[in-house]
Amino acid sequence: MNEIDGQNSSHEEARWLISRLGAYLEQDIGEARALPMEMYTSKALLEAEREHILKREWLCIGRLEQVENPGDYFTVELFGEPVVIVRDQEGVLRAMSAVCRHRYYSVVEGSGNTTAFKCPYHQWTYGLDGSLRGAPYMGSVESLRSKGQSDRLPEVRLETWLGFIFVNLDPGAAPLLPRLADAEPHWHELDVESWRVSNWFDDIWPGNWKSAMETAIEGYHLNGLHPDIAAFMPTKSYSFEATSDQWTLFRMGTVFEGEFAEQGVYAEGLTGIDRTTAPQFGFFPNCTVSCTQAGGTWLTFLPLDVDRTRVIGGALVLPEIYEAVEADEAVREALAAYTNKINGEDASAMVALQRNAGSAYAEPGLLCEMERCLLYFYRYLAQQLERGINGS
Ligand code: FES
Ligand SMILES: [Fe+2]
Structure with a gap:
């Protein structure tokens, strides 16, 4: 195949996969299935994602x-x-x-x-x-x-926005803040702007950036991958909250009893919905902020290749916790070990997916209601990529 033919076939491959993504615009939970494996392995699709989404988005x-x-x-x-x-x-x-x-x-x-x-x-x-x-x-x-x-x-x-720094490589991109304004009320009483990072992340995970994003925006896997979290935030406490063309949000119920009673003090000061539940945000295309009442985990996924993703972010804590953590190395290390363990559990899902990507038996299964935010992510991808390849 000469270079021109190669470019054409790669373009065709991307177009084909983008048209398959378009199916999610018509489907709801109950009929929608997981992404086909090629979505995680196609270099042509990754190139389209970089050009039409990641280099144009905040x-x-x-x-x-x-x-x-x-x-x-x-x-x-x-x-x-x-x-x-x-x-x-x-x-x-x-x-x-x-x-x-x-x-x-x-x-x-x-x-x-x-x-x-x-x-x-x-x-x-x-x-x-x-x-x-x-x-x-x-x-x-x-x-x-x-x-x-x-x-x-x-x-x-x-x-x-709320203490986060966003950049955009597209000089002509529409401003960010109007696009996130409707997300802000959903933080309710959580003062995200005042939170501080107690533990920074900068790692390379061996998998596709979309599967990293997926794991962070669904509540279905908590009982399976995160027994430590599920003890106070069980899968059954999931509830979908809202979405827009820029973000998606579900909540997890939080139960501060027994060994988690101490963490409950941070919920006591809250009076509304944040007292008993915690928001789990996905900001399209590649950022997530998963909260508890005491802080959150911010992650951003930057694809290096179809099967390599740089993950940057940090564990965010309330200012008073930050002070306590800074003052005590043992606490700092324990907190770092905990968040690194949780991140490792999430990374294991993308590793498994990538490992099984070549399996002849792999086929996309039906999505659960607790994976609703994935559907919105897929619709976002479909719309952005469609727009990109059609030059609008
Ligand atoms: S001074 Fe920067 S490249 Fe020469
Ligand atoms: Fe997770």
Whole structure:
């Protein structure tokens, strides 16, 4: 097969799979089935997901506490695009491409606090606002500019919501906040903005990003994969709450009795629905926030390949718990071990799926009502991909 034929057949494969996703727009729970295995293994579909969804959508990549002070920065790579998030000297939060305007090195990697970004290759230097400040042995920036040299790291769209930092690689994307405004009332009394990360995650899971997302947006698997959670948040306590074209939400009942009585103190201060249930949010395309009354787990899934997903996020806790955790290393380690164990249990589902992807016996089974949010995720994928391949 020559290159053109290869491109055409890969395009056809993506189109075929996208048309199959379209079936979910017509189906409800009771008839809808799991995604066909090819959805998790097709490189052509992943390419379409990257181009038409992930590079065009708002992605949750951090928390404000990572960039509290002027000069604080961290970097993230999004599908081959290195991006730096920085609070500049004036206190403005910015996201910029980290690709040097000289010869493509990354001007900065990792995280820290700085007054400028000095590219390690030839030491061109940029201010925290992204403007080129100097290029050794090459005259003034003014003279470089007069020769058509670009003098600024390109801005990447950035918005913040409830302490989360979102970026968007599409300069023409619609703003995020109006799209999430209708989700906000569903947090009710939970003051998510004040929560702090007690344990950061940055891991690579051996599976497809969609199966990672799926596990985090359904309540059906709690009894099976998470006996520790199910003890105070059993599968039977699931209830679907709401959805939009940008997010989906179910709740789990919380029972703070016996060994969990101590955790119940955080519920006691609440008076409404949050006292006895906790929201489990999915933000399309690739972010989830799963709550209890004492905090939550934020996860963002960034595909590296069809069977490799970078998972970033953190365990969020109430400010008073954060202080206690910071003060006591043993508590910190116990909390980290617990959240890492839960994450490992979720990762095991995607590992199993990927391992069995080649099985001749694998066929999509019917979805349970407790997996309703998956249906909305599939509809979202279908609509975004349809729009993308039709160029609208
Ligand atoms: S590539 Fe950055 S200074 Fe040369
Ligand atoms: Fe889970």
